[in-house]
Amino acid sequence: MSVLDDLPAHRRELFEARVARWLPDLLAGLTPLYPDPHAVADRLLVAAAQAFADRDDELHALDLRRTLAPDWFQRPDALGYAAYADRFAGTLADVAARAGYLTDLGVTYLHLMPVLTPGPPPNDGGYAVADYSTVRPDLGTTADLRALTRELRGRGISLCLDLVLNHVAREHAWARAARAGDPEKRAFFHVFPDRTRPDAYEATLPEVFPDLAPGSFSWDDDLAGWVWTTFNDYQWDVDWSNPDVFCAYADVVLELANHGVEVLRLDAIAFTWKRLGTNCQNQPEVHALTQALRAVARIACPATVFLAEAIVGPRDLVGYLGQGEHWGKVSDLAYHNGLMVQVWSMLAARDAVLASRALQQLPVPPSTTAWITYVRCHDDIGWAVDDADAAAVGLSGFEHRRFLSDWYAGFFPGSWARGLVFGENEQTGDRRISGTAASLAGLGTWDPNAVARVLLAHAVVLGFGGLPVLWSGDELGMLNDPHWAQEPGHAEDNRWAHRPRLSWPDGGPPSPVSPAIADGIRALAAARATLPQLHASVAAEVLDPRDPAVLLVARRHPLGTVLGAYNVAPEPRHVPLDVLWGLGLDPARVVDHLTGAAPVVSDGAVQLRPYESLWLR
Numbered sequence: 001m002s003v004l005d006d007l008p009a010h011r012r013e014l015f016e017a018r019v020a021r022w023l024p025d026l027l028a029g030l031t032p033l034y035p036d037p038h039a040v041a042d043r044l045l046v047a048a049a050q051a052f053a054d055r056d057d058e059l060h061a062l063d064l065r066r067t068l069a070p071d072w073f074q075r076p077d078a079l080g081y082a083a084y085a086d087r088f089a090g091t092l093a094d095v096a097a098r099a100g101y102l103t104d105l106g107v108t109y110l111h112l113m114p115v116l117t118p119g120p121p122p123n124d125g126g127y128a129v130a131d132y133s134t135v136r137p138d139l140g141t142t143a144d145l146r147a148l149t150r151e152l153r154g155r156g157i158s159l160c161l162d163l164v165l166n167h168v169a170r171e172h173a174w175a176r177a178a179r180a181g182d183p184e185k186r187a188f189f190h191v192f193p194d195r196t197r198p199d200a201y202e203a204t205l206p207e208v209f210p211d212l213a214p215g216s217f218s219w220d221d222d223l224a225g226w227v228w229t230t231f232n233d234y235q236w237d238v239d240w241s242n243p244d245v246f247c248a249y250a251d252v253v254l255e256l257a258n259h260g261v262e263v264l265r266l267d268a269i270a271f272t273w274k275r276l277g278t279n280c281q282n283q284p285e286v287h288a289l290t291q292a293l294r295a296v297a298r299i300a301c302p303a304t305v306f307l308a309e310a311i312v313g314p315r316d317l318v319g320y321l322g323q324g325e326h327w328g329k330v331s332d333l334a335y336h337n338g339l340m341v342q343v344w345s346m347l348a349a350r351d352a353v354l355a356s357r358a359l360q361q362l363p364v365p366p367s368t369t370a371w372i373t374y375v376r377c378h379d380d381i382g383w384a385v386d387d388a389d390a391a392a393v394g395l396s397g398f399e400h401r402r403f404l405s406d407w408y409a410g411f412f413p414g415s416w417a418r419g420l421v422f423g424e425n426e427q428t429g430d431r432r433i434s435g436t437a438a439s440l441a442g443l444g445t446w447d448p449n450a451v452a453r454v455l456l457a458h459a460v461v462l463g464f465g466g467l468p469v470l471w472s473g474d475e476l477g478m479l480n481d482p483h484w485a486q487e488p489g490h491a492e493d494n495r496w497a498h499r500p501r502l503s504w505p506d507g508g509p510p511s512p513v514s515p516a517i518a519d520g521i522r523a524l525a526a527a528r529a530t531l532p533q534l535h536a537s538v539a540a541e542v543l544d545p546r547d548p549a550v551l552l553v554a555r556r557h558p559l560g561t562v563l564g565a566y567n568v569a570p571e572p573r574h575v576p577l578d579v580l581w582g583l584g585l586d587p588a589r590v591v592d593h594l595t596g597a598a599p600v601v602s603d604g605a606v607q608l609r610p611y612e613s614l615w616l617r
Helices: 009-028 037-054 059-067 093-095 099-105 144-154 173-179 196-202 245-257 284-300 314-320 335-350 353-362 385-391 397-408 437-441 450-463 493-496 515-529 577-582
Strands: 080-083 107-113 114-116 129-135 158-162 165-168 217-220 225-228 235-237 263-267 304-307 331-335 370-374 418-424 431-435 467-471 550-555 563-569 573-576 605-609 613-616
Touching: 009 037, 009 158, 037 245, 093 099, 093 144, 099 304, 107 263, 107 418, 107 467, 129 144, 129 245, 144 158, 158 245, 158 397, 165 173, 173 418, 196 217, 196 563, 245 284, 284 314, 314 331, 314 335, 331 353, 335 397, 335 450, 353 385, 353 550, 370 450, 385 397, 385 418, 385 577, 397 431, 418 493, 418 573, 437 450, 450 467, 450 515, 450 550, 450 563, 450 613, 550 573, 563 573, 573 577, 577 605, 605 613
Parallel strands: 080 107, 080 467, 107 158, 129 165, 158 263, 263 304, 304 331, 331 370, 370 467
Antiparallel strands: 114 129, 165 235, 217 225, 418 431, 550 563, 563 613, 573 605
């Protein structure tokens, strides 16, 4: 290719080798999507070659290191942190200046919530992107972004940014051109002259925000048509069946990668392909287009990996890491939403039976991928409890979901939780919950076990394998922000209650609300980093519980099996010794990796204190 003519011979040879390796995956992904996949591939290869030629030497060196160590995000010393840049520190330059705090925590992966330029408020917290090529002015510039990635890279921290794939802001250049009458850009969107087609789709489409943004289509006077708007009327869904859309997003991927972004969080990926008569989620083409995008990145910038933001049902989840023909060829990372839901379910119900059943149903993901595990995130908690899983353990899924909403809103008698109801759907009874980990666990109430619950939740998440991510403020035990509604644009969205601002007194690190939580989470992270059995290539094996309040997670590894035992009840529980013998663990020699001490054994069982966690090796 002519764009490579000025490169040294070894660079051209490297690019050609990558094309030979990844072109089959690219074509296999494009073939189900477009009538002429070879023509689309040719366009993409030109874009990849240009990005490769423009890539900094430092990033080429990173590509080499990542190619030699592709498991970098799977290792037990990998630890994530997620935050809003402005609420964590201020500007991107401020984040760079305070990166030492992350290094001290042991963080190797930093996800900064929407950084790219959004449309004007309301903009869904930044997820209505108006310009993928620029940074929010209040956060800095693309030069600041490059400086931040350079600082983080020097500390061994990979930056993750959001790439919203399903929609753009109404103010995005594509949408502005469509509203101005440009037929090519109008074809970037799903636009209908009347309600005939939208009504046909609506018959099977679920409501995402029924109280805030009912319906999935919005009339636009400038378009003189109905445009698809899954989430809000100011977020226009793009039409991925148009190859121009695919090529435009490939350009965005390559540009962000050349800014030094190492992980791209593919936001709303489940919604990207539309099919009449379905819920327009999890369609097979979603995985094909992800495979093709990934192949483009592997050719130009293989240090860049994909994270699927797929908050979907348990049976659809593993598809985002790859199943069947897409095995290990789509996203490298995916959120384990089900684990987060089951952690909170166990704590409220004081029972691990449902969680054990639900977690056992997930297929084993490809060994080259990893779950993102977490206790909390920026979003609300939707109670993704499968009716079949609930019925299998003698529960009603509907009633259990209602119980969880009541419990974490503090409505249920005896509840210690202090969450907030978000997005109530009166027709379905669905109610989601907002709140920091500490507030949901009861810190600041009469209950003395709140700290133990927070640490138990983090022990489950850090001990499950994958890449655990801490939500900003949870490592300090921060409570719900009582002033969340006072900031402009936040009054209608109580999720801002669990997005508190960190304060940096005299330039020093933030002071913990709960030193016990802060110290405990650091100790868990340090223990995890030295346990090779937590490498994400090793699948977590959830055992049938012997005590209904104890979650048992085995990790079989050539260096020996580790058993995670987690008591989710406020009273002592136990693990029978035959469980250990069955895993090849000698009760006389076993130690708890979290403390280095032998566990308490009596009456033929390992004894667990209330809310105690053990990693037995």
